[in-house]
Amino acid sequence: MPIGKWIGGYPSFRAYAPAMLFRQLFDATSSTYTYLLASRGEAVLVDTVYEQHARDAALIRELDLTLVHTLDTHVHADHVTGAWRMKQAFGSRIGLAASVEADGVDTPLADGTRVAFGERALLVRATPGHTSGCLTFVLDDESMAFTGDCLLIRGAGRTDFQEGDAHALYRSIREVIFALPESSVLYPGHDYSGRTATTVGEERRHNPRVGGAANETDFVGYMDNLGLPHPKQIDIAVPANMKCGRPEAEVPAPPAWGPVVWSYASVPEIEAEWVSAHLDEVHVLDVRQPSERGDPELGAIEGSQALPLGELTARVAEVPRDKPVVAVCRSGRRSAQATVILRRHGFERVANLTGGMIRWREQSPLAETGIGCGSRGERE
Ligand SMILES: [Fe+2]
Numbered sequence: 001m002p003i004g005k006w007i008g009g010y011p012s013f014r015a016y017a018p019a020m021l022f023r024q025l026f027d028a029t030s031s032t033y034t035y036l037l038a039s040r041g042e043a044v045l046v047d048t049v050y051e052q053h054a055r056d057a058a059l060i061r062e063l064d065l066t067l068v069h070t071l072d073t074h075v076h077a078d079h080v081t082g083a084w085r086m087k088q089a090f091g092s093r094i095g096l097a098a099s100v101e102a103d104g105v106d107t108p109l110a111d112g113t114r115v116a117f118g119e120r121a122l123l124v125r126a127t128p129g130h131t132s133g134c135l136t137f138v139l140d141d142e143s144m145a146f147t148g149d150c151l152l153i154r155g156a157g158r159t160d161f162q163e164g165d166a167h168a169l170y171r172s173i174r175e176v177i178f179a180l181p182e183s184s185v186l187y188p189g190h191d192y193s194g195r196t197a198t199t200v201g202e203e204r205r206h207n208p209r210v211g212g213a214a215n216e217t218d219f220v221g222y223m224d225n226l227g228l229p230h231p232k233q234i235d236i237a238v239p240a241n242m243k244c245g246r247p248e249a250e251v252p253a254p255p256a257w258g259p260v261v262w263s264y265a266s267v268p269e270i271e272a273e274w275v276s277a278h279l280d281e282v283h284v285l286d287v288r289q290p291s292e293r294g295d296p297e298l299g300a301i302e303g304s305q306a307l308p309l310g311e312l313t314a315r316v317a318e319v320p321r322d323k324p325v326v327a328v329c330r331s332g333r334r335s336a337q338a339t340v341i342l343r344r345h346g347f348e349r350v351a352n353l354t355g356g357m358i359r360w361r362e363q364s365p366l367a368e369t370g371i372g373c374g375s376r377g378e379r380e
Contacts, residue, residue, distance in 0.1 A: 039118025073148025129169020130157030
C-alpha cells in the first residue's frame with residue numbers, strides 16, 4: 001500500500017482536502033521556488049527542481065494526489081527542471097513554451113493555453129523578456145499568478161542572455177502582469193532575500209525597476225547596467241532543460257536492498273508488506289520500551305532486537321551491520337528518529353517501518369505470529 005493511503009488511523013488526505021490546495025517549496029541551492037497546486041485530487045507542479053524530486057514526490061504521495069502536469073515558466077539557466085523525473089514517477093505531462101522547441105514536451109504552451117487540474121485551471125500568458133519563451137501562469141480567478149523570472153519581488157529577471165530583451169520585459173510586466181487585479185498575489189521563480197510573495201498593487205508602487213513613474217527608457221537603462229556575473233550553472237542547466245531534465249546517464253536507482261521511499265519529512269520508509277515477505281533479509285530493531293513488546297494487541301515481530309530509543313545512541317554497537325536495519329515502534333514515530341540516529345552512526349541501509357506495529361498487525365494479525373516471540377537482546 002503506498003505511503004499516504006494509510007496514516008495511522010486517519011482517512012486518506014483526499015477525503016478532507018480543501019477545495020484548492022497550495023504549497024510553496026524552496027530549493028536553497030538555487031533559491032528557486034516550486035509551487036504545488038491541487039484541486040479534487042489532481043495536482044500541477046510549477047518549476048520543479050531536479051535535485052528536489054524525492055521531496056516533491058513524497059509530498060504528492062502523502063497528500064494522495066494525482067500529478068497531471070509539470071509546468072516550467074521558462075528554460076532555466078540556474079537549475080535543471082525535475083519535469084522528466086516527475087513524468088517517470090507519476091506519468092505527468094510536461095508543459096513548456098512551444099516556442100523554445102525543447103525535446104520531450106507533452107503539452108506545448110502558448111499565450112491563452114488553459115491547463116486544467118480538478119475544478120481549477122491555470123491560464124498561460126506569454127511574458128517574454130527574461131528569455132524569449134518566458135510564461136506566466138495565472139490562476140483561473142486571477143487571485144494568484146506565477147511569474148517565473150519575469151517579475152521578481154521588487155525586481156525583474158535579468159535580460160542579458162537567452163535572447164533576453166529589456167524592452168519586451170517592460171511590456172510583459174506593464175501590459176500583462178500589471179493588468180491583473182491589484183490584489184493578485186504574485187509568486188516569483190526565485191527570491192534571494194527570504195521574501196515569498198507580493199501583489200500587483202505592491203509592485204506597481206514599490207518595484208524599483210518598473211514600478212511607480214518608471215517608463216520604458218528608465219527600465220531599460222536600469223537593466224542594461226546590472227553588471228551581473230555569468231550564471232554558474234548555465235552551461236549545464238540550459239542543455240538539460242532543453243530536454244526537459246532528462247539526464248544523460250541513468251537516474252540513481254533506489255537502494256538495492258528494498259523499496260525504500262523517502263518521506264516528505266526526510267525519513268527513509270519501507271512498507272510492512274515488503275518487510276513481512278523479506279523478514280530473513282533484514283534486521284528488525286524494535287525501539288519501544290521492553291514492556292510494550294508484551295502488548296496483547298500488537299506483540300512484537302519475530303526475531304526483532306529490543307533496544308529502546310532512549311538507549312540507542314549508547315548501545316548502538318549492539319546493532320548488527322551485516323543486514324539492512326528496519327526500525328519499528330508502536331506507530332512509526334520513535335522509530336523514525338531511530339533511523340536518524342542510525343544514519344548518524346554510519347548505517348546506510350536503514351529504513352523506518354511505515355506505520356509501526358499498528359500497520360504491521362493490519363497485514364500480519366497476531367493469530368498468525370504469536371505474541372512477543374523470539375526476541376533478541378531483550379532486557380529483563
Ligand atoms: Fe531564469
